[in-house]
Amino acid sequence: MKKDELAARRHRFEQRIMQERLQITSAVRDWHEATAPIDQGWQQLARYKGPILLGSGVLVTMLSRSKGRVGRMLKRSIVAYTMARRAKKMIGR
Template sequence: MTTSRRPRRADTKAELEAKIEQQRVDILVAASRWRSATRPIDDGWRTLMRFKAPLYAAGGLLLLRLGRHPGRLLRLGRRAAAGALVVNRARRLLR
């Protein structure tokens, strides 16, 4: 007793499966784009993690030395922040 207006169950199932397959393809494409967009950040993080122990040691020595004179530490922090901003601006200008 199927009417011509009402789609058959097999047709509906085929349409839904096609939609699901298209969504899977869309997700795979989006994931690939996401990985390629975040690759520089991931590479930088891996590089940083490779030098984690020496960075901890150098930071500890620096804080030990500068911790006795907080004014030096504040001045060094300001200079480091200003230097980072200059480097960031230079990178943007060179692009």
């Protein structure tokens, strides 16, 4: 009788462990689905890490030399960015 009780108890524990593993797997999947947009945004930002670092280095260099040039360069870069976005939208249609 003792062996039967131990075997039944062991079976209940194994079933409980299996159920908890399934719950953890489900929770991890839900977590990955919830954080997917953040991960995608971070990956996109990481893609442009080189140009961002280069641009910020150039900007700091320009700031240290002349403030008038930086303003003009900033305005030109904003205009170029806006034109590129509009061109992309027009080509995409």
